[in-house]
Amino acid sequence: MKVSVIGTTGYGGIELLRILHNHPIFQIQSIHSSRGESPIWTEYPHLFDINKQKLEKIDPEKIAMNADLVFFATPSGVSSELAAAFADYDVKVVDLSGDLRLKNQEDYKKWYKQEPAPQSLLDKAVYGLSEWNRENIENAEWISNPGCYSTASLLGLAPIVKENWVVPTSIVIDAKSGTSGAGRKPSRMHMMAEMTENFKIYKVNEHQHIPEIEQQLVDWNKDIKPITFSTHLLPISRGIMATIYVQLGKEKKLTEIHELYQHYYEKAPFVRVRPIGNDPAIKEVAGSNYCDIGIHLDERTGRLTIVSVIDNLMKGAAGQAVQNANIMNGLDEKTGIDFIPMYP
Structure with missing residues (x-):
């Protein structure tokens, strides 16, 4: 082709x-x-x-x-x-x-x-969140590939939002990205002297992925309200970590939540739900199309913490684009992108 x-x-x-x-x-x-x-x-x-x-x-x-x-x-x-x-x-x-x-x-x-x-x-255009919109992607002629922050955030939130286990007003996403997410155009913000040994917040309450994330969350659960979403630059080239905080609307055990995530993603080859107590790191998905997810439950507060990591240029961009192209053309979604992450 x-x-x-x-x-x-x-x-x-x-x-x-x-x-x-x-x-x-x-x-x-x-x-x-x-x-x-x-x-x-x-x-x-x-x-x-x-x-x-x-x-x-x-x-x-x-x-x-x-x-x-x-x-x-x-x-x-x-x-x-x-x-x-x-x-x-x-x-x-x-x-x-x-x-x-x-x-x-x-x-x-x-x-x-x-x-x-x-x-x-x-x-x-069909929204190409590969794991959650497969049927529409299979029949699509045009795909709109999701944003990098949106991919990490939505994959982390999907199971509990679809099951309506969250307080609709409680979603807070604290996201960090490597500098390649801003593109190749030179800017002072991305100079080595500015970013080395530094950590910056940017586009506070103004990031363009906010309405994209909210649009999909409301599609899954009409009760979801506007989210709090912050973005930061890390002094690394590539990778995203989204640390997501939600208040549970129902009393749940961590094992129950973990089983829910495993169930939803058991047929998703590029989403790895980590064992309880095992937290994903950006380097563990670098150069790959994987999204790794870890979850923690604070029983004192009833608050769930979800950690979702991706390579912003792979699962957050080109990798997911090829995954979508594979699906829309009737191929195995792993074709050509089944890479083991680079390490170290």
């Missing part, structure tokens, strides 16, 4: 190339960027003599005529325009940006500060 990648010079795009290089079914037909035509290895020298393809201009008609599947790995605000250009062509699309995630156009304007995609495209 021929695939094209648009937005190849960003971290999500280059991670896609790493995965697709050894994918047994998806073959890279073309790679595209708005930066002009040059060999990809000049942008990423680690690809020298491995990938000899040249970056090409973005020509929607030409791309659609020569590819079966297109990945958009472009910044938010770009994908919506591209999506409109591809809407009339018979080609499957997986969008890694946030442009097709929010179904309400006014929400997109508020949180992304940009003009939204046409409502027809928003309605057409």
